[in-house]
Amino acid sequence: MPPSGSPISPSIASRLHDHNHCISTAMETAQRICSDNGVRLTQLREQVLRLIWQSHRPLGAYALMEMLAEQSTRRVAPPTVYRALEFLLEQGLIHRINTLNAFVGCTHPQGDHDNNFMICEECGVAIEFCTEKIQHDIKDSAAQFNFTIKAQSIELVGLCQACTGNKDE
Amino acid sequence: MPPSGSPISPSIASRLHDHNHCISTAMETAQRICSDNGVRLTQLREQVLRLIWQSHRPLGAYALMEMLAEQSTRRVAPPTVYRALEFLLEQGLIHRINTLNAFVGCTHPQGDHDNNFMICEECGVAIEFCTEKIQHDIKDSAAQFNFTIKAQSIELVGLCQACTGNKDE
DNA sequence: AAAGGTATGTTATTATATAACACTATCTTT
């Protein structure tokens, strides 16, 4: 398990990265995790995960549904998608972005980790990050209030590196 | 303007506090802020704000709608509520809790401030908190990615002090 | 093959939010 404090490669933020590598890594990791957990990464679930991983932009359930419908002959209804999403969330393979009502692939799905995102409102990319410092401070604040944390969601909305640059020009 | 790092009175977390004081303070502050900003706190907007302030539990737009309908003779449709909510959000008098699709009164609506909540999944109370440390670390992380923050949402879901105690018994 | 559990299909419904246009109240200018 990698140290939870290590920042995720910022190269994801850049638009120039080997995204095929992101996809293949994600799919392989997913297979392994499901196998380890004794659960089945069925065709549908695999298909949904792959669609989500087509980019680093969170996808809404209904967008996902349409993409599924295009790929297959069978009709696809909301529960089909939502059940797959629920499964992937449970296995920690994707995250839900509350600000967007959308879902994005997890970039480090091994072990427990926080759920912190920077979301670019220009290009739509969501960058997952996690730092021990923030996590420490949050635990600290919670302790002050005697609050027991069960889940957390940190979402920063703004402009990513590339889009900040574009705005300046 | 109070120092933004000072923690909000934890007494809100306790169920035993003078909530009438919360309400009257909130309504007076709202009047002043609207007056300062040169905008109108109309009857409807005042009514919605007061309903939101009936507790520290975030309220959904449709719950709010029903409460409005009970209070008045006229029919109340979604846009009525959403426009009032939009106004109150713009003036910084309320916050939207993304995790719940619900709205809660702001406990320190003066000046810019963060948007950090601890939400008790047992009693439904949302406690607004803000600390300079977290804010500093967040800016730090964003800087690492050259990310420009425009808005942020930190939501911790779990058990508040009172409800943690109850669970232990 | 039968049984039990897991996964998916199907239909209907609930929950949340916005678009578009009409009308009214309030403010500004004359």
Next chain:
DNA sequence: AAAGATAGTGTTATATAATAACATACCTTT
């Protein structure tokens, strides 16, 4: 006071997101 502009609200319809309930298919074990 009257006219015009702006802001606020009413009204209808619709978009978007999520779940409930039940039927069917699939997979594993006996």
